[in-house]
Amino acid sequence: MYFVTAQEMYDTDQYAIERIGVEGKLLMENAGRAVANHMELFVSDQKRIAILIGKGNNGGDGFVIARTLLQKGYDVEVIVCASPSEIKGDAAYHRDVFRNSGFPFISYEEIENLEHALKEKDVVVDAMLGIGVKGAIRPPYNQLISFVNQFEGEVISVDLPSGVPADEGLEVDQAVQADRTIVIQFPKVSAFLEHTAAYYGRWEVVDIGLPSTVIQSKKTQKRVWKKQDVSTTLPTRGAFSHKGKHGKGLVIGGAVAMPGSIAMTSRAALRAGAGLLTVATVQENITALASTVVEATYTTLPSEGGYISDIGSVDFSYDAIAMGMGMGRHTGAETILQVALEQTQGILLIDADGLYALKGILSSLKGRHNPTILTPHPGEMATLLNVSIPELLHQPFAYSKAFAEEFQAYIVLKGAFTIITTPQGNQWVTVTGNPGMAKGGSGDVLAGILLAMVMQSQSLERALCNGTWIHGYTADLLVQHQHSTYDLLASDVIEGLAQTYRALSQ
Ligand SMILES: NC(=O)C1=CN([C@@H]2O[C@H](COP(=O)(O)OP(=O)(O)OC[C@H]3O[C@@H](n4cnc5c(N)ncnc54)[C@H](O)[C@@H]3O)[C@@H](O)[C@H]2O)[C@@H](O)CC1
Numbered sequence: 001m002y003f004v005t006a007q008e009m010y011d012t013d014q015y016a017i018e019r020i021g022v023e024g025k026l027l028m029e030n031a032g033r034a035v036a037n038h039m040e041l042f043v044s045d046q047k048r049i050a051i052l053i054g055k056g057n058n059g060g061d062g063f064v065i066a067r068t069l070l071q072k073g074y075d076v077e078v079i080v081c082a083s084p085s086e087i088k089g090d091a092a093y094h095r096d097v098f099r100n101s102g103f104p105f106i107s108y109e110e111i112e113n114l115e116h117a118l119k120e121k122d123v124v125v126d127a128m129l130g131i132g133v134k135g136a137i138r139p140p141y142n143q144l145i146s147f148v149n150q151f152e153g154e155v156i157s158v159d160l161p162s163g164v165p166a167d168e169g170l171e172v173d174q175a176v177q178a179d180r181t182i183v184i185q186f187p188k189v190s191a192f193l194e195h196t197a198a199y200y201g202r203w204e205v206v207d208i209g210l211p212s213t214v215i216q217s218k219k220t221q222k223r224v225w226k227k228q229d230v231s232t233t234l235p236t237r238g239a240f241s242h243k244g245k246h247g248k249g250l251v252i253g254g255a256v257a258m259p260g261s262i263a264m265t266s267r268a269a270l271r272a273g274a275g276l277l278t279v280a281t282v283q284e285n286i287t288a289l290a291s292t293v294v295e296a297t298y299t300t301l302p303s304e305g306g307y308i309s310d311i312g313s314v315d316f317s318y319d320a321i322a323m324g325m326g327m328g329r330h331t332g333a334e335t336i337l338q339v340a341l342e343q344t345q346g347i348l349l350i351d352a353d354g355l356y357a358l359k360g361i362l363s364s365l366k367g368r369h370n371p372t373i374l375t376p377h378p379g380e381m382a383t384l385l386n387v388s389i390p391e392l393l394h395q396p397f398a399y400s401k402a403f404a405e406e407f408q409a410y411i412v413l414k415g416a417f418t419i420i421t422t423p424q425g426n427q428w429v430t431v432t433g434n435p436g437m438a439k440g441g442s443g444d445v446l447a448g449i450l451l452a453m454v455m456q457s458q459s460l461e462r463a464l465c466n467g468t469w470i471h472g473y474t475a476d477l478l479v480q481h482q483h484s485t486y487d488l489l490a491s492d493v494i495e496g497l498a499q500t501y502r503a504l505s506q
């Protein structure tokens with residue numbers, strides 16, 4: 001499913017109107033009807049509903065929703081948050097159709113105590129501001145938004161919660177806190193940003209028949225990767241497949257004080273489906289690791305001060321290599337990483353301390369002939385970019401895209417919304433996962449799953465999307481059944497992969 005910026009949404013509307021010949025009024029009719037029909041699924045006709053209508057096209061949708069619900073027998077009061085004469089264009093057309101249908105509306109100014117009037121209702125439908133919102137919220141919307149936020153019944157926003165901008169990189173001045181948002185045709189970028197997503201409450205998309213043509217014609221696209229995408233793209237295993245077919249992978253990492261990270265990465269890679277796995281780490285770790293990850297083979301690396309000191313002896317001819325987990329932040333790390341960047345013949349995934357070491361040699365990424373995957377959490381990504389974490393999280397899509405394009409790397413920016421970006425600038429977001437994963441070791445497990453995924457026969461972007469989705473989904477299944485978000489451990493997720501794979505293959 002595509003998700004879009006405000007401009008992409010306007011371009012799509014424009015295309016439908018000018019090139020296809022569907023009038024704007026008709027789009028609005030379709031939008032309002034789709035929202036009202038969707039509401040019917042979860043709002044009983046016994047509820048008392050107020051619909052707040054703004055003066056733009058979001059308000060126009062509101063008139064259609066109101067008319068549709070009234071025709072279905074719902075108890076609806078329509079409150080216009082502007083002088084009705086300020087309403088223009090398609091929205092004015094639907095104001096008139098509403099009025100000509102014999103339905104009344106009232107201006108907010110005519111209501112003596114709006115806050116009190118809302119208290120009489122069970123549901124408020126917020127059709128005040130949509131993707132057209134700009135800058136600080138002006139009267140009367142600022143006041144109305146605060147009334148809505150004090151309202152104790154259910155708040156349903158149309159397209160997006162009023163006051164929340166569609167795009168990233170923008171501040172929220174004041175916004176409706178919705179319980180539910182019914183999104184028109186395509187989710188907007190702000191549904192996947194830490195500072196705006198919560199305003200939406202739970203959200204669903206309604207289809208109003210707009211084509212994806214405009215979105216597809218853009219140089220790059222943004223999509224949500226969902227369960228159905230995983231089910232239809234996850235490679236199946238043939239009856240005659242053998243271990244070599246499922247990839248020969250290498251994990252390089254670990255320091256004397258940190259054997260756990262590579263243990264988790266390796267176990268995760270094996271559980272996630274890697275055919276053959278080798279672990280290259282310091283001598284001191286091997287005995288302990290060999291008894292934890294019995295299916296792997298080992299390469300002993302020399303150490304100095306507890307850290308890997310040289311990887312010259314490593315055979316780099318693997319399908320994919322994951323490097324950096326538990327490697328430690330030490331002065332020799334940069335040289336070691338440089339060797340890996342130059343020698344790796346297959347895919348190279350860099351995680352954790354490897355990303356820290358990468359900072360000084362970023363330009364080496366550009367010369368690589370084989371794919372490089374970076375899997376930073378926001379702190380690591382912010383360091384690589386020289387920006388603060390809040391700055392990064394304010395516009396994670398733009399930062400990831402610029403970085404991936406400049407350094408020709410695949411970026412997996414981890415978080416509640418994990419963003420996968422290709423060197424060409426295409427982006428996907430996965431929304432599985434829960435706060436139980438905010439623990440040490442989660443990243444190591446993800447690196448292992450991704451290592452396994454990129455070695456299966458699927459495109460790299462699909463492998464990364466499937467891997468991040470599976471990681472989060474497994475944690476979701478675990479907190480629904482055996483665990484809680486308090487006790488869940490990264491290693492539980494490794495064992496939980498079995499459930500996910502079984503669920504996906506049913
Ligand atoms: N043909 C179309 O363009 C369609 C539009 N649709 C709806 O139209 C919406 C977009 O419509 P518009 O572009 O008219 O924009 P909006 O309805 O989101 O808002 C524009 C109005 O809000 C006011 N406004 C903007 N920022 C403000 C602020 N900070 N404080 C107070 N007032 C502010 C503007 O003066 C303008 O009157 C979508 O979100 C969607 O709900 C749907 O009906 C589908 C078809």
Ligand SMILES: [K+]
Pocket residue numbers: 058126127128129130157158159160161162
């Ligand atoms: K709205």
